Amino acid sequence: MRLSAFPRACVGALTLAVMVLTAIHEADAQRVRGGGAATATRSTATRTTASANRGAYGGSYSGTASASRTTVHRNAQVNQNVNVTRNVNVDVDNRCCGNGEALAVAGAVAVTAAAVGTVAHSIPPSCTAVVSGGVTYQQCGSTWYQPQYAGTSVTYVVTSPP
Amino acid sequence: MLHFPKRALLLAAACLPVACLAADQAPAQAAVDPAAMAALNRMGTYLRTLTAFEVEARTATENVMDDGFKLQFDGVASLKVRRPDRLHVDISDARKQRQIFYDGKSVTVYGPRVKYYATVPAPPTLRETIQVLAQKYGIETPLADLFYWGTDESGAADIKVARHIGPATIDGKQADQYAFRQDGVDWQLWIQQGGQPLPLKMAITSTAQPAQPTYSVGLRWNLSPRLQETAFAFKPPPGAMKIVMQTSDGKPVSIK
Numbered sequence: 294m295r296l297s298a299f300p301r302a303c304v305g306a307l308t309l310a311v312m313v314l315t316a317i318h319e320a321d322a323q324r325v326r327g328g329g330a331a332t333a334t335r336s337t338a339t340r341t342t343a344s345a346n347r348g349a350y351g352g353s354y355s356g357t358a359s360a361s362r363t364t365v366h367r368n369a370q371v372n373q374n375v376n377v378t379r380n381v382n383v384d385v386d387n388r389c390c391g392n393g394e395a396l397a398v399a400g401a402v403a404v405t406a407a408a409v410g411t412v413a414h415s416i417p418p419s420c421t422a423v424v425s426g427g428v429t430y431q432q433c434g435s436t437w438y439q440p441q442y443a444g445t446s447v448t449y450v451v452t453s454p455p
Numbered sequence: 456m457l458h459f460p461k462r463a464l465l466l467a468a469a470c471l472p473v474a475c476l477a478a479d480q481a482p483a484q485a486a487v488d489p490a491a492m493a494a495l496n497r498m499g500t501y502l503r504t505l506t507a508f509e510v511e512a513r514t515a516t517e518n519v520m521d522d523g524f525k526l527q528f529d530g531v532a533s534l535k536v537r538r539p540d541r542l543h544v545d546i547s548d549a550r551k552q553r554q555i556f557y558d559g560k561s562v563t564v565y566g567p568r569v570k571y572y573a574t575v576p577a578p579p580t581l582r583e584t585i586q587v588l589a590q591k592y593g594i595e596t597p598l599a600d601l602f603y604w605g606t607d608e609s610g611a612a613d614i615k616v617a618r619h620i621g622p623a624t625i626d627g628k629q630a631d632q633y634a635f636r637q638d639g640v641d642w643q644l645w646i647q648q649g650g651q652p653l654p655l656k657m658a659i660t661s662t663a664q665p666a667q668p669t670y671s672v673g674l675r676w677n678l679s680p681r682l683q684e685t686a687f688a689f690k691p692p693p694g695a696m697k698i699v700m701q702t703s704d705g706k707p708v709s710i711k
Contacts, residue, residue: 354520354524356520356521356522356524357520357521358518358519358520358521358526359518359519359664359668360516360517360518360519360668360670361516361517361518361659361660361661361664361668361669361670362639362640362659362661362670363514363516363595363597363599363659363670363672364589364595364599364600364659365600365610365613365635365637365640365642365659366599366600366603366608366610367610367613368586368589368590368603368608369585369586369589369596369599369600369602369603370589371589371590371593371594371595381518381520381526381528381550384550384551385550385551386550386551386552386566386568386569422696424696424697427697427709428697428698428699428709429571429696429697429698439698439699439707440571440696440698441573441698441699441700441701441707442564442571442573442592442698442699442700442701443593443701444592444593444594444595445546445551445553445564445594445595447566447569447571447698448701
């Protein structure tokens, strides 16, 4: 059965909207708060498609985790605000595996034109490393990221051009 | 009318559950077995005598996922140590590789795969440095406990329960198993028998978390390592990129 032009356009627009929303949501899910514990990222929305359900590491399961303590000495214990809760499939060396899913997800971060100060776990594959003031920035189109170690995790903070 | 049942409930609650169990079962043992504490102290004293060593740790870390799954992740951590102020750490699992260099003045964290490194100032001793890494930068040094046992901050005062469990064989070596309890963690230690009381295995259960995940680690020791100064001083490999390190309160730090 033929759809008239108007409903067909609506279906097309709706499909596009769903795709964009999924991408934005996943981009949000990949972000962490600077300096604070990552918030819970799992929700029904991340389970709507197979690709949205994947972590950057490529497993089919993505969620936040709290790890067991690794020391019995209080002074050697990591500050509870940092690094205790993390998404096991996001906190990974993204460059290692040429993981297409991770890069697609990361691309959504740039597309949504993240505000300065936003923290992401990954950046698009097309970025250029630029050294300024002795430290490295990543230029991804018009968006600039400052990579940093937060604990032993690499995160990317959206910055103004250095 | 409700008075009597209420009082009975209160009595029952007062008798729950430790006291009642203790009354029914074997005679109460001292919470802290002096022999277990002595073994821990002896190990700590022995560790202090080691001026240089290498230790390879095989780790299994449990993560409790937000839907309740308890997942186990295996990794390897290798430490090269020269007291009082040199450390090289290699941490590796399927997800991440990191190296930590400490040369007595600064600490560098490097990711061989991501090619990023960050260098920050460090205190003059290993133990202080491990403390700064944990509290200021949120970096867990594997086997951090090795640098506390046998010092003034041995943690002995935190121990509420200490038990000698019995003999065990770890990695083909004769050991004694001990169990300790303190706020937030129940932990077990397997100490090598004989004249070199080294920790051969450790298991830490986080009792403060409802799902009680456990971190366990097996240790292989080399007490006569050949350690070059180059192991402790970071030289950026070709292509390595310098970045900043974020402190726990969100400030970026970098030196050099």
